[in-house]
Amino acid sequence: MIELHLLILVIVVSFGFVFSYLAMKEHDLLKALALSSVQSTFFALGFYILAAPDIVLAYLAIAVGAYTALVILAISKTERYEVGE
Amino acid sequence: MNFESAFLNVLYFSAVIYALAFILYGIRAIKGPTTADIILAVDCLSFDMAAFMVVLGIYFKSIMLASGAIILALWAFMLDVYYTKYVLYGEVEV
Amino acid sequence: MIEEVIFIIGSIAILLGAIYDLIAAIGLLRFGDFYMRSHAATIGTIGGAAFPVFGAGLVALVYHPLGSQRFFMAGIAFTVGVLILLIAPTGSHSLVSAVYFGKVGKKPPLVVDQLEEDLPRREDVAELVREHEEVPGEEEEPKFSFRRVGR
Structure with missing residues (x-):
């Protein structure tokens, strides 16, 4: 029983690793942003299980809110698709 | 009736089912053909994660932990609004 | 109890x-x-x-x-x-x-799409945009866009 939330922590952190790799290899920048937001949502639950509520409050406001807003603003001013090598 | 042991049993079953649901949402977010599928998956994922945070906060006996659920539910809603404004209007006013 | x-x-x-x-x-x-x-x-x-x-x-x-x-x-x-x-x-x-x-992605095969019949047609939207903006020199037909209709 005591290891249950540690098992959930392992699942959450490994999914975050997979999503950060997929966001790095993606050429569509809007899709990469959506994958990055999935990764930050998973990591928020990871920080929660590690019993750090202050880091959860700061990390959610930065990685889900301000980061996506700024990157979508940058994409709308420039181009959406990454071209070239 | 001992509330603590009864709640431990409830948490044991519900946490296993919630973990399975998180894995399935993650697989949909990996597979998703368009960006809207990923946004829909992260929408469901964040709301269910907020519910799981409240249930887990009762188990850890801490109210500081449970206050992260409000922030998670509110910021995940902003992602939908940003995506809709980008697709329909072509520009985002932050 | x-x-x-x-x-x-x-x-x-x-x-x-x-x-x-x-x-x-x-x-x-x-x-x-x-x-x-x-x-x-x-x-x-x-x-x-x-x-x-x-x-x-x-x-x-x-x-x-x-x-x-x-x-x-x-x-x-x-x-x-x-x-x-x-x-x-x-x-x-x-x-x-x-x-x-x-129009993100592929549209699923529908029998009837009643929302599409209620939408304003392309000529009506063009006329609406023309009388709203009042640009006489512009010859090309304006594209269907929500931002230009709304404002």
């Missing part, structure tokens, strides 16, 4: 919400196109998130090992439940309207 009844009702709500959540996850994984997936997401947000949060609030109201903090915990739980009830339908509607009007 009354505390045990409230505890049992809250526990049943948490367990039922978890089962709703698993059903919604399977539906989100197995359905074919985006609109059916949004139907599964409705179950996942209301039945899988708002319902167990209200159940957890009822449990926290009578959970004595929490001490006098249990009223704070119940307040947080009911606040999250009301917020999810307000936010989740708004987000789903905005996302589906973005997919429909922005």
Whole structure:
């Protein structure tokens, strides 16, 4: 029983690793942003299980809110698709 | 009736089912053909994660932990609004 | 006596919400196109998130090992439940309207699309934009765009 939330922590952190790799290899920048937001949502639950509520409050406001807003603003001013090598 | 042991049993079953649901949402977010599928998956994922945070906060006996659920539910809603404004209007006013 | 009844009702709500959540996850994984997936997401947000949060609030109201903090915990739980009830339908509607009007992805094979018949036709939109902007020198037909119609 005591290891249950540690098992959930392992699942959450490994999914975050997979999503950060997929966001790095993606050429569509809007899709990469959506994958990055999935990764930050998973990591928020990871920080929660590690019993750090202050880091959860700061990390959610930065990685889900301000980061996506700024990157979508940058994409709308420039181009959406990454071209070239 | 001992509330603590009864709640431990409830948490044991519900946490296993919630973990399975998180894995399935993650697989949909990996597979998703368009960006809207990923946004829909992260929408469901964040709301269910907020519910799981409240249930887990009762188990850890801490109210500081449970206050992260409000922030998670509110910021995940902003992602939908940003995506809709980008697709329909072509520009985002932050 | 009354505390045990409230505890049992809250526990049943948490367990039922978890089962709703698993059903919604399977539906989100197995359905074919985006609109059916949004139907599964409705179950996942209301039945899988708002319902167990209200159940957890009822449990926290009578959970004595929490001490006098249990009223704070119940307040947080009911606040999250009301917020999810307000936010989740708004987000789903905005996302589906973005997919429909922005023509994201491939359109599923429909028998009849009654929303498309109610939309303004291309000539009407062009006339509306022309009399709204009053640019006589512009010859080309304006594209169908929501921003130019609205303002």
